[in-house]
Amino acid sequence: MFVHLQGPWSPLLGRLSAEQLPFLHIPIIEYTFAVVVLLGLVVVGAVTYLGKWGYLWRGWLTTVDHKRIGVMYILIGLVMLLRGFADAFMIRLQQAMAVGPHSPGYMGAIHGYLTPFHIGQIFAAHGLIMVVFAATPLLVGLMNIIVPLQIGARDMAYPYLNAMGLWLTAGGAALVMASLFIGNFAHGGWYGFVPYFELSYSPGVGVDYWMWAFQLSAIGTSLGSINLIATIVKMRAPGMTWMRLPIFTWASLSTNLIALTSFPVLMVSLALLGLDRYLGTHFYTAGMGGNLMLYNDLFWIWGHPEVYFLILPAFGIMSEIIPTFSEKTLFGYATMVIASFAIGGVSWGVWLHHFFTMAAAPSVNSFYSVTTMLVGIPTGVKVFNWIFTMYRGRVRFELPMMWALLALFLLLVGGMTGMMNAFASNDYMWHNGIFVVAHFHMMVLLIAASIFGAVEYWFPKVFGFRLEQKWGKLFFWFMVLGTGFVFVPMFILGLAGMTRRLDYIPYAAWAPYMQIEMIGIALYVMALAFFLAHLYVSLRDRSKNLAEADAWGTGRSLEWMTHSPVPSYNFAITPHINTRDEWAWRKENGLTELHAGEYEPIHMPKNTGVPLVIGAFFFALAFGLTWRIWWLSLISVVLIVLMIILRSFQKDTDMTIPPEEVERTEKRAIDTLYPSSRADVPVYPGGTVGTATAYQRLSASEDVGVSSTGTLPHASVDR
């Protein structure tokens, strides 16, 4: 043992014992556990019954295909979003019940139904899950799927590393989920309070769970950011100069630069906390020379850029959806790019606003107040540019557009309240209050809205059919209503002076607001039901909603050029880029059906199970460390190192798809999409067709004089 621990420890099981299994004695967790076990059995049973284990293993678990990895990221994100929402529901219920000294208490609590210790865990889990295990994987997944398609690449620069990032994130998510049934979670907020998170004040395993889950996802996200940056810098199709880069790709680049520079700081700040908790050092303790402000500085040097790490891709999504559904070019492309990088740049210099109340000198607070407000400039520019994109357009209110516009309005509210927080003297009044909570929920909901928009928007690209619109619209409107009912009262309470993370609210006068928030939560629950119906109906009627390559008819960027669903190699022939908004340009010039002659062999990475296995060992390592089961951690480390060494000797990591197979796949894609008449197809994916029609059209378009541009997509560039 390195440090003195409260409670027993044994060499075999570490701190783990039967008392640490809360589902044995806490009713709420008992039921949850039963449901989870049942669901797990259903899933396993279904896969076995359908005989899909082989498909699951070959097609998904060992894949290095950037699209499938992206889909799995999004699945993790959705599952964790659900969990985070369940946490939010429990918090709101507690706060609605536990108002005023006369409110009754149940199940060991004095007021409401949750003890402070329990609701503390829920607060921490809700925050960590929503930021790190829902929003982040959802956006990383989207970037994973879309960026290579938008730049005309076959896959990411490092497909194996890509899978590694996914399985590390999955390991972290699994660790958070494990804390639900084995032991407990941190109960001091998602961003970690020191010295509260030191062993003296958080003696249980909760903080260790939090720390290692966070650490795993941080490593995973950093690996992902290296990969995306390399992909965008090195893997662009010929002709795609920087100023022809689709705007979402620009956003991804800026966001991953932020990730690469800030996530390592997070790893260090968590590692130092680990040293404190495991070896008894004093980095963040109050006494013995420790300095708790060190943690706050280090954490928020990551924490604030992380906010923009999430918001920039959301802005990128909006910048893709709004032009498509305005049937018009994005207004101020260069400005948008500059604004993205300006936001990214400023993000490194604002972190102190997370502790304005720490009594820094007024000159220091002034500096950070001003830098924080500076973010408002590029953000404001973006809002205006989106509005001017709609101006003189033809705005179609389909689901992706509705979400994007919702995000725009949420940004107005969130941006305004954010500027109010940046105004430090306001912040003094409500720094650790509900107003700040309501503000950043506006921002996170904006991110969520653009994610939902992005899923609607790119779903047909990935799966080959559009989602239906009826239930989706109900889902949308109930989300809007729920947001209003939850957050308007929250803003009011924030101004009234209510503070954060209360498990009991002493003022009976605030009860009505809490109850209105509860109505909002009920609306959210209905929205969730509509969302599930939306998915179910879409899946059931998928044959009715089959999508063409250009699923919305007015797509502008490169991803709309290849089939829906996208074949594993993305583009049969790597396209040449002639302009910004390449696909829109090709449609205008009748160049949608170009063919390059012969298909060429395509060089692709091979599946590998190594990342999954390493991810599992990382989970075991973190689990062992959490419970201080030293032998388990040791074995895991040895196995991880061994796997990495073994993998590095593996020579057979790639394969070549022969041209005949490419041709077969291309034909099949066209046949399923347009079974009746091939000749009358309105839009053919670029550079794909092996039929006579395509050749005829090519010569026709050459007559128009397009060949004079000299950049017809003839060359197939192998990476």
Next chain:
Amino acid sequence: MDPQGLIAKTSYHYFLLDVGIMLLIVVPTAALAIWAMIRYRKGGKGTYQPKWAHSWTIEAIVWGIPLITVGVLSYLSVKAIYAVNPYNPGAISQAQKKAGGDPLEVDVIATDWRWLFIYPKQHIATTNELVVPKGIPVRFRLTSTSVVNDFIIPQLVGMIDVMPGMRTKQALVSDHIGSYVGFSADYSGAGLSWMHFTTKVVSKHQFSSWVSTIQTDPQKLTLNGFNRFARPYIPVGEKSQPKFGEVQQGLFDLVVNEVMKGKTWKTPMDMTENMVAYLNNQNELQKEGYY
């Protein structure tokens, strides 16, 4: 928001300015967005110009409006920060001149999970109850024994962090006689929700008579006694909390020093999983004089 003191009023003044300016920008922007959505909807009356994507005039406006707004707000923000700065609030100094005499000094120690208010000049201390005279500036020194807390009395003064092993400052002047609530705003563990205190603003006369009543209290507070007092304790309910008629000289600095040297008041594991049982136990211990 119902400011009753000088600092809170100053903040409120700047708050109104800030919100006013923001609304001036945000409301027209929202209106513009809605107008564009309606006017240029598909099948609507708006002209369609798919290629129109750039205009220097609009770019200038688009950058200009946020730039000017942020400039103005930044100026106001810096002014406001200096006006309510807890270390040297200009407003408080002016009030001091007007009131004459000395400011009231109060040392605040946050424990898990109670507030101890020490009046060093008067040699008294109270728990979860702060009494101050109306119109006289009050200057606080604050520290914590265990974790970070946040001291706030919404109607009188904004938040200031209260940190273990460190000392922060705050100041306030109150305008009206009355009773106001104070909180701990930063998460400090299981007792956070009950860690509130009452602030009574009384007349000068009432204040001095209150001081003499407390001074007659037989309880004394020394460092040793404080070490017992600072053990984790959840003050549920409105039970009256200990008052001390005599306080060891320089107790505040002694506590800061102890914490800097590494003294901690550990949280027992799983102390609140069953709140009701825990509190019964706590009551038993209190009867035995544990706290």
